[in-house]
Every structure is written in C-alpha cells, then in structure tokens.
Amino acid sequence: MLVLGIESSCDDASAAVLNVTGPGHAAVLSNTLATQEDLHRPYGGVVPELASRNHLLTIIPVVERALAQAGAPLEALQGVAVTCGPGLVGSLLVGLMFAKGLAQQRGLPLVGVNHIEGHLLAPLLEHEPEFPFLSLVVSGGHTELFVVEDLGRYRRLGRTHDDAAGEAFDKVAKLMGLGYPGGRAIDEIATRGDRRRLRLPRARVRGERFAFSFSGLKTAVAQLLATAEAAQIKAEDLAASFQEAVVDALVRPTLAAAAEFDLRTITLTGGVAANSRLRARLKELAEEQGCRLVAPSLGYCTDNAAMIALAGSYRLLRGQSHALDLDAQPSLAL
Ligand code: KG4
C-alpha cells in the first residue's frame, strides 16, 4: 500500500511516500523537508504567523518532490496520513487542508495522526524494536516519557511541567549569545568544557517520579550570568555544566521507568536526540542496566512526514479513516 504522509505542525513542512507492507512495517520511498530555520532565526524562536504563511508556499512543492523522489504518480497513492495535532493551529491547518483536498479529489482514505504518535513509532522506520518499549521524546516542543505497548496502545508516564528540553537549550543558548536554535551550538562548545565546573539544579516534580521540569535550570543559568563572577566563567564550562544537568534530568527518570516496568528497549526521538552527550550517557547507563538504546537517524528524530505516514498506515490497513470534517486540534492528547 502506497501512503502519502504530510506533516506541518510547527515550523517544518514535510511529505513522505511509504510502501507499507504490514502494520508498523514500511519502506520509506521519500521523505522531503522544507525547513524554516532561517526565517525564524532573527526572532529567536518560531513566529506562528510566519510559520503558517510559509507553509502555504512550500506545501505543494514539498509534496511534489516527495512523489517525484518516490517515483510515484498521484494515481498510485492508496491513502493519505496527515498530522492533525498537537501543534500550532495555523501550521496544522495548512497540511490538513491540503491533505483533505487531495483525499477528496482523488477519492483516497484520509487519516489524521497525532504528532506524538509519529515520534513514538519513528524507530520502526529503521529498526524492529520489540513491543513493549520505553520511549523518550525530547524536542523543542515536547519532553515526554511513554510506554509503547503496541501499535495504538500508549501509556504516558510523565512529561515536562514547564519548558521542553529543547526549549531550555534554546533559551540558555540565547542567554549565552549563541543564536537560534541553540541546542547544536551548546552541544558543540560543551565538548571542550568541564561538565563539573558549575553546580546547576536537577529539578524533580513532587509526587511524580517520571516527570520533568527545566524552567528552574534556565533561571539558575540566567542568575549565574547576572553575577559579578560571570566574567570568569568560560562559555565552554557553562555549556557543559548546563548540558549535563539536562542530560541527568532526562536520563534518571527514564532508567527508573525502564527498571520499574521491566522494559529492555529504550527509544530516543525528537530534535534533542541529536545531543551527543544525551545519546552517549543514555546508551552507557541503559546498557549497564541490561537495556538497549534505539535511536533513529537524525532525519527521523526531528519532525518528518515518514513517521506520520507510518503511524497512519496501520489504521489505513485496518480500513479506518477520518471523515473530511476532521479538524486541527492544537492540544490533541494521545
Ligand atoms: O524536533 P525538532 O527538530 O523540532 C521541534 O521541536 O519542533 O527539535 C528542535 C530542538 C531545538 O530546541 C534544538 O535546539 C534542539 O532540538 N536540538 C538540540 C541539538 N540539536 C537540536 N539540542 C541539544 N543538542 C543538540 N545537538
């Protein structure tokens, strides 16, 4: 079954064509991306109105490119999967309206996909993690820990109570004058720094063992930079100490959850999965505990349409689809 996936929930527009061979099994024939990083950089964050307007310009070329790269004419498609939430409402609407128009015009079944379900199933695009597995989703918008019991069966153990991990990276990078988005820059300079040089908080949430919180850490960095000693702090050491605090705060609850629920596979997805220290530390400690870490290639960790097509495809195979009154749901829960 050839399925077209469309993703436009935030600042990236993506389209993918998958050859689906079974539930959770597919070959990615194409996975194209129109990124808006340069557009939002001057503002130090995503400007929702600019994001949706730009999606209007890129959605058709992105889909055309996905079809061309897959060597699939429109007539060959057998279903359309599109992100319907959570995300920025204007951004979501562009992908969703396009998908509805296409489905209507070609008489194709349409399925709306929860963006987080896409991230949870992304590892299946390249690996065969056995269910159940534990999944840590860490991006600029999300920090969530789930047990993926099976296709369509997810149990959320915890999430951030304030900033997402990527948001914390971006805010601290901004405080340090490292530009936007700043996660990659912090990762880079941290390799030359001393991660024990500065003591920074690792917040816990009372009564919730698997929850996260990063806003206090960001404030601690801001306060540190406002002190008289700030001039003596090397940027490399601050980056390394901050990064270590984020990594500790992510890794500890994840490993505790793996132990508590006796899960042997941990998957890591979302843009922050690119972080070299997070990958290395989680892998090392997971293996010490008898667990395997599975992290998809970077293109499947960040927002992409291939994961959306995969998450929609098992429903399409079951004959499930949505009616054309499907709406964008900015706060859609999984
Ligand atoms: O999933 P993603 O591409 O997009 C959204 O969240 O929508 O994630 C982007 C986030 C940004 O916050 C960025 O700073 C962070 O991922 N990021 C990193 C690294 N590369 C990207 N954070 C830490 N270390 C990195 N190497």
Ligand code: ZN
């Ligand atoms: Zn995402």
